[in-house]
Amino acid sequence: MATGAEGAMAPVMAFALVGALGVGAQWLAWRLRLPAIVLMLLAGLIVGPATGLFDPARDIGDLMGPMVAIAVAIILFEGGLTLNLHSLRDAAPGVARLVVIGAPLGWLLSSLALHYVAGLGWATSAVFGGIMIVTGPTVIAPLLRQARLARRPAQLLQWEAIVNDPVGALAAVLAFEVVIVLASPLSPGDAAWDMVRGIAFALVLGVLAGWGISAAFRRALVPEYMKVPVLFAVLLGAFALSDWVLHESGLLAVTVMGLVIANADLPSYAEMRRFKEHATILLVSGVFILLAANMKVETLAMLDWRAAAFVAVMVLIARPVTVLASLAFSRVPWPERWLVALTGPRGVVLVAVAGLFGERLTSLGFEDGARVAPLAFALVAATVVMHGFSLAPLARALGLAGAQTPGVLIVGGSRFATALGEALKRAELPVLIADPNRARLSRAREAGLPTFYGDILSETAEHSVELVSYGMVIAATDNDAYNTLVATDVAPEFGRENVFQLKRAKQKSRRHALPATLGGRPIGGGHGYYEMNRLMTEGWRIRLTGLTEDYPLETWREANPESVVLGVIAPTGALRLVADSDEDLRAGEGSSLLSLSPPDEAQAEAG
Missing domain, CATH: 1.20.1530.20 (Na+/H+ antiporter like fold)
Structure with a gap:
């Protein structure tokens, strides 16, 4: 390490150390789910008065x-x-x-x-x-x-x-x-x-x-x-x-x-x-x-x-x-x-x-x-x-806590959204279906699901919806551009790894195609809104399947070759939605699979 007289650290090295310690402490706090300020305090005291490695007045x-x-x-x-x-x-x-x-x-x-x-x-x-x-x-x-x-x-x-x-x-x-x-x-x-x-x-x-x-x-x-x-x-x-x-x-x-x-x-x-x-x-x-x-x-x-x-x-x-x-x-x-x-x-x-x-x-x-x-x-x-x-x-x-397990916010009141909401409700996970069209929320209201009538990006939603209760967002309206806007807008708050959207429809002209860098992660097995709606009309269902020692993930895959895994619910109740690009899917004993299944496979399991 470059130092000057009497052990003084070079100013450039000192600036680099401050940046590395500050950002590193915040990242480590995020990984460990600890208050960042405590780790920054410990880092500063360790390199400062505890070891004398870094003295701002000197360096x-x-x-x-x-x-x-x-x-x-x-x-x-x-x-x-x-x-x-x-x-x-x-x-x-x-x-x-x-x-x-x-x-x-x-x-x-x-x-x-x-x-x-x-x-x-x-x-x-x-x-x-x-x-x-x-x-x-x-x-x-x-x-x-x-x-x-x-x-x-x-x-x-x-x-x-x-x-x-x-x-x-x-x-x-x-x-x-x-x-x-x-x-x-x-x-x-x-x-x-x-x-x-x-x-x-x-x-x-x-x-x-x-x-x-x-x-x-x-x-x-x-x-x-x-x-x-x-x-x-x-x-x-x-x-x-x-x-x-x-x-x-x-x-x-x-x-x-x-x-x-x-x-x-x-x-x-x-x-x-x-x-x-x-x-x-x-x-x-x-x-x-x-x-x-x-x-x-x-x-x-x-x-x-x-x-x-x-x-x-x-x-x-x-x-x-x-x-x-x-x-x-x-x-x-x-x-x-x-x-x-x-x-x-x-x-x-x-x-x-x-x-x-x-x-x-x-x-x-x-x-x-x-x-x-x-x-x-x-x-x-x-x-x-x-x-x-x-x-x-x-x-x-005091009775003032929200949901202990973060739920899913679904933007769009389609058949798919309602079926997914019902499955999440059965798993005792918070779910909210939002749509600016009141008529499209009728199916979700009939199913007893919480709904929000309005634009989820509006100020009204910001002050009316308890967003802290939700850890993931699925943009699933019939408007690909709006889905992309929602996913891009909420990504900084929820984290890009927690924002999903249905596959966009292929544009015949490149000038009408949205950039791939915008939007959320793909979900739904590569199906877009209209194709997903058609599948739900044909009898496809959202299933919740528990995995056991006798019925592991490999056995489920063999019995359900056409089913699409949408998410995995851990034994603790935590949900992890699965993007279409996630090839390495892990789900052990005690977990539950959230899947989109064709009629014959859904009926076979029900039977």
Whole structure:
């Protein structure tokens, strides 16, 4: 490994190590179904204070401060960009209370806990307390997917995290500006005027930058391939300019800029947001590794009994009091109130912003600013681990858990969709059949299957359908183009390996053929919609066949040569749909086969 003097790592190698550790930890967490933030914390501590292999201050030097500041700015811009006010109006009514009442109350209780329990000064407590409003949108989403909550409590937790993400950062910025004023050699009047002028400039600059980007994109003044680069260039410019006018006000400017763009109804918003999310994952993991590796052994030694008591007070007192007071006299049922009150994981945004402001406070002469980062790490690690294991059991105890086994969302109300839905229902798996044509859902309704009348890609579906209960999607309408659109649109959320569609009809002209790179995986034995409908009319059936030691998969294949395997249900109840290209099919004893079978084979088994 290339190193310099006194064991210092080459900067290029240091950057590569940060990227490998951050992305590697997130991938490993996905494979092990563990909170990614915990593995990133362990990775950073191992290569940093534990082994001394990587020291950001030594190996990166003066670049670390600006890098973390820019990364935090982009992360907060992402927070503002997720805050679509139109979607917020459709969310659960308790969200407004959790923000309007909960944010100030949470700020107050967090500051009190930091001062009286953790032993920080009032200035540091006020700044750090503002950051602690954030409940971690990057952590809440995977926890909700794992716990499979019912839609309304999941909305409460998700929207609280999304909205409070920029609110907490802004609270910290305002508190920090007040601290700067108090520490400034200027007269109180001059210092206050500088702060007000800087904050006003940041607000105006953020609004103008967001409006300018939106107007330029809407009027096609920027080509499509340059939209993301232009967006990031304007973002960095707004951050730097605002920061030059008033230190740290750039965070406020970029958050406001993101909020303006999020509510501009841009046609390219989804693509920009998707790319931005990818960049944010890299930045979040990089910042977390850097901050964890930059911890010193003597700093970690500050985590004494007061730190443990502080974490306990935040989890057991401050969070429940904040939520219960915010939702008092509301229509939110008590079980949902308790679930939200006992669930408040903190995430990477808290650590990133806390680490940034901790350094700033220390440089201003507040010695207790050095304790901000280790306290943030302790709170994040404790809440993520605790809620990662407690959320699902708590939801089940309160009767707020969704289906334990992810089901199948079928788009299209055909004979095939109804028959497949009935088979999944017999296997006790959640199933939903959606179609924008009400008449096509009549067969599914008669069979007692859950249905959704409307476009599954609409905002109504987003807020009415508990998508968290479904792990797979089958696009099976009579419109190949629509099937391809659905499969392509939902693939980033469900994972491309979990999105399927019926085979497209062959196009006589290549100019009418859809690209093979779009859409989902093929299912149904190579049959398209009309051919599948014909088979169902001729008596083909969807069968559910259990495999035993005496009746293994090989025996089933010999007895059913024409049947098409659609999926395998494991003994645990987990479903794996089978694409037409999956040649290596494995199904052992205790599994069940979901198959499409001709009349003679279906009758033979029934007999």
